[in-house]
Amino acid sequence: MRSNDYHRLPTESSSTSNLHNNNNESDLPSNPPQYYEFENEEDNDNNQRNDNHQLHHHTIHESTSTPSIEQFEIEEPEFERRHGFINRAQAISHKFANNFNNRVIHPVTRMIDPIYEGYKYVQMQYERSILKLGNPLVVKRLLYVLTMMVLVFAISKYSENGSIKGGSGTFAKGRFYEIDRLSDSVNQFINPKNMKENLEYFSSIPHLTGTKGDLLFAKYIEKHMKSNGLHNVELDEFQSFTNYPTTQSYLKLKDGSFHAKLYEKNNKDMQNLAFNPNSLSTIEEIEGNYVYVNYGKEEDYAKINNVNLENKIVLIKYGGDIPESNKVLIAQNHKAKAVVFITPKFDDQDDVIQKINVGLTRFSPGDILTPGWSSDNGFATRLSWEKSKSTPKIPSIPISWKDGQELIKKLNNGYQFSDFTSGNGDSPILQFKISNVNKPVHPLWNVVGSIEGREQSEKGIIIGSARDSTCDGTMSSNTGTVAFLELIKVLTSLQRKFQWIPSRSIFFVSFDATEYNLGGSTEWIENRKETLRREGYLYIDMSDLVTGDELFVNSHPILKETVKNSLAKVKVDGDKTMNDISPKIVDEFSDYANYIPFINLVNIPSLEIKFRGKNYPKNSCYDSFERFEKSNIDKLMLKHSQLVELLSRIIIDFVETPLIPYNFVELANQLKIYENDLEKYANSIIENLKVKPILHYDGLKRSLNTLKDVGEKYNEWAREWRNFITQSGGLEPPMYSAMRGMWNNNMIEFNNRFISRNLQFKRSGYKNFLFGIPFSAPLNSNEYNWGSFPFVREYIQQHDFSSAQNEIDLLASTIEDASMKFITL
Structure with a gap:
């Protein structure tokens, strides 16, 4: 609103100076005008009588020679004078009533009389006919039943209009709605072009947790949820520890022969800088000899047990079969001073730097300073870094494959791993400093919306998707997010077209801080654990949805029957279905994903379905839309469309089947x-x-x-x-x-x-x-x-x-x- 659109009117207490300061108000009177006619107000009777007396006296004095009508008027008694207006009003109302009666009521009555006489005649004939048929009471009831049957038949026949049968307390073949008709209609609402455009747009915005890009993205999703008619849409803010890289970090050899390039694509914007989410920063420069320990497993350390690792810096490759956070803990237990992670080589790109969480997820996912309880507000109890079991106690930083090779080539002797030599501990001196910006309490945002159930609304399933990324996140988060938004549009479109309301509720959550120890999903659960334990019965994760050609199904055993039935209904090539392309169906919920807290904190059966198989630079700025296009993973977005259809069918089954489709056998x-x-x-x-x-x-x-x-x-x-x-x-x-x-x-x-x-x-x-x-x-x-x-x-x-x-x-x-x-x- 512009400041000059509205001006407050002055009151009696307004000062003259204030009025003159405003040109729009200077012409207004400081007090309202006085009125002297108070015919029916008790408080002004005396004023009225005084005025009338003065007027009457003045008239007589001026008319002594020529009589005036005022001289002969009879003064009305006070009672009549006070109620004269009421009497006049009553007379006017009587006159209006008589006119309305003569001009409206009587003509209408003359019109209705013949109709009424006709109705009486028809009723008399109807009664005579009933008497001829038998007992009037029985015949009337039979005719009433027949009329209702005809009416119901007409409504059921002519009100279909493409709608899906169903409603509270009614079934079609043991189901609330015609589930197959609902599911078969899904395809008409899926728009691959829209998903492709969203994927390109989302990939153009770096959205590291807690940054402006992250908040912009969150508000976009919030708006999408609201515009598609979801209920209870909110930007759910919580507070958590986060850290961010700076250009002040460095890693180099003391002799000056090597200096690591701690950024990607020759770009020193924050999203391109090397760091590990939740890593420990250094106060002063660290220096020491370094040793290569392959993937950093206990077996790898056993192979170099003749090397004293105390106060050494260990070089460890990303990957293998244990989480990076466990690698830091193992190095810490072997008294190493710090960890340098080496990013693998991707195709011909050797300067990729992956940024991977080192908060100890296997101890407790979520905010590393509030392990086991919610950090939903700024007043939550937070542990110090030293006392939390989720925090790494030694610093770490990632480098590219190219820089890692340069360092390892300078090592001599030691144990020969499959690719490089470990070194014997007598290496050149490595110096480094990690100057991350640490935010112990920083705002993060989950976006939540729901479709409320009609019969058992207190029960529901949760659809979740990771939103944040350490850079552009095309395959790691955006492929899931675009399908997540399309899924919302599909299900709400079914609602509008078929007047469908699911029997049980559906919750959609875009999770923030996935790359910070699964912060968004864990904090969301920790804030409502008891409710989820009583009411949640399925979680579907949609993160990194399309990263290859292999159809991968990760399913709790109790869900597999319904999942297999849905796979058999989704066409992929001609008459082939998703069941015909030999999907890998397992229950291996060990990866770093948002289903971890759902399984381990509230035991909600979880499901993950995706296309995977291609090795891509996750958590790197090379995970871009251009790379997605060049990899030819899903140019036409057919895999995205198939997964949206499949998940829609599964969701409809789980919210609409009257008995939750668990298979206990x-x-x-x-x-x-x-x-x-x-x-x-x-x-x-x-x-x-x-x-x-x-x-x-x-x-x-x-x-x-x-x-x-x-x-x-x-x-x-x-x-x-x-x-x-x-x-x-x-x-x-x-x-x-x-x-x-x-x-x-x-x-x-x-x-x-x-x-x-x-x-x-x-x-x-x-x-x-x-x-x-x-x-x-x-x-x-x-x-x-x-x-x-x-x-x-x-x-x-x-x-x-x-x-x-x-x-x-x-x-x-x-x-x-x-x-x-x-x-x-």
Whole structure:
């Protein structure tokens, strides 16, 4: 609003000077004009009488020779004078009423009379006809029923208009809405061109967590959610630790023969600079000898055990089968002074620098200064860097493959790894300083919106996508985000076209700070843990959605049946479906992704579906739109479109099927496979020990049999329910409806029983003792199924077999108890 559009009017207390200071107000009177006619106001009777008396006296005095009419007027009594206006008003109203009666009421009555006489005649004939047919009361009721049947038939026949059948309390073949018709309509709303344009636009904006680009991106998504009709859309701000690189950092040899180029693409903008998110900065320059330790695993250190690593700087390659944060911890445990990460070579590009988180995710994801609790506001308790178990205690910095090779070539002797020599500890002196800007409390933004359910709105599924990136993030975050936005548009378009409201709610969350120890997703969960445990029953992750040609499905066992059914309905090439291209279907939730806190903090069954396979420079400025185009990964955005359709079908199934489509028999069968795998793993450890302990698995096996029996009983009830609904034409009695609601409640409560309430866990971010990852488990290993029974495996790995047996027994009793309470209605 312009400042001169509005001026406040002066009051009586306004000063003259103030009025003259404003030209628009100077012409206004300082007080309202006086009025002297107060015919009907008690407070002014005296004034009126005085005025009338003066007027009357003056008239008589002037008219002594010529009589005037005023001299002979009879003064009205005071009562009549006071009520003269009321009397006149009454007379006018009577006159108006008479005119309205004569001109409107009587003519209309004359018109209606013949109609009424005709109605009476028809009614008399109707009554005579009824008497001829039989008992009038019975015949009238039969005619009423017939009329209603005709009316209902007409409405059902002519009000279809392409809509999807359904509504609260009504079914079509045991379902609320015609799910197949909804799902088959998805394709008409998918726009590949729009996704391509969004991908190019998003890739033109660096959006490092907590920066202006990140906030701009968040507001864009917020606007998209609102414009597509999502409910409860909000920019959910939280506070967390972040750090940012500066040009003051350096890494060089003391003799001047080498100076690392700590930026990409000959560009020193912040997003191009080398740093590790959550890394420790240095106060003063660090210097020392350096040693190459391959991928930085314990096995690698064992191979150079003759080298004293105390106060040495270790060079470690990115990649391998353990997280980078674990590599820093292992180096710290070997008394190294610092870590220099070497980025792998990508194609012909040897100056790529990847920026990868070194916050200790395997201890607790989220803000590294508030491990295990929410940092949602500025008043949350924050640990010092030294006391937090999630913070690295030695500094680290990444360099390019080209610079890494230059340093390693100067090493002599030592252990010969597959590519380079470790060195013997007597290397040139390396000097470096890390001058990151640290923000202990910095604003970050999740963007949240929802489609509210109509029948069980308190239950819902969550669709999440990583938004932030250490640079442009084309494949690492943007491929998921463009499909995420398209998915929102598709589902809300179905709502508008078919007047569809899902039975249960759908929540969409664009997560910030994924590259900072999964900060956005973890803090969002930690702020609403109890609610999610009671109400959430599926999480779908859409991060790095299209990075290759291999269809990869990572699914909780209880979800696999529905996922496979949906795969068989999505066409990819002619008559081929996604099921025909041999997708890899696993349950390996060990990677660095936003499903980690959903599994380990609230045990919500999770799902990840993507195209992967090509090696790309994730977390680097070389992960660009130009590279995406040159790689020919998805130029026409067909893979994006297929995944949007597939996920839409899965979502519709999970929110619209009256009984949540969990498969407990499949879960029991898969857990039996995991139990055999656990025995195999334990035996591999025990066989190398002199004293061989014995672990007993009988109780665990019996509990899994109980779970399978319970699953079969539930399947039997579900079949009976579907048969009844089909035979009844879609009508569900209140008792069946109540039982169905109780089954759905029990399914979610079943998941909740495997979350420990123990506050003394060594790893505060890991509460699930049915699924999860042991601290030292390798990434994406096919040797054992590390994602099951994590606490048991961890104790076995530590050779603590007594605790392992206790954990096996606790696991068995929990499965038994959860199974029996699930079947109880």
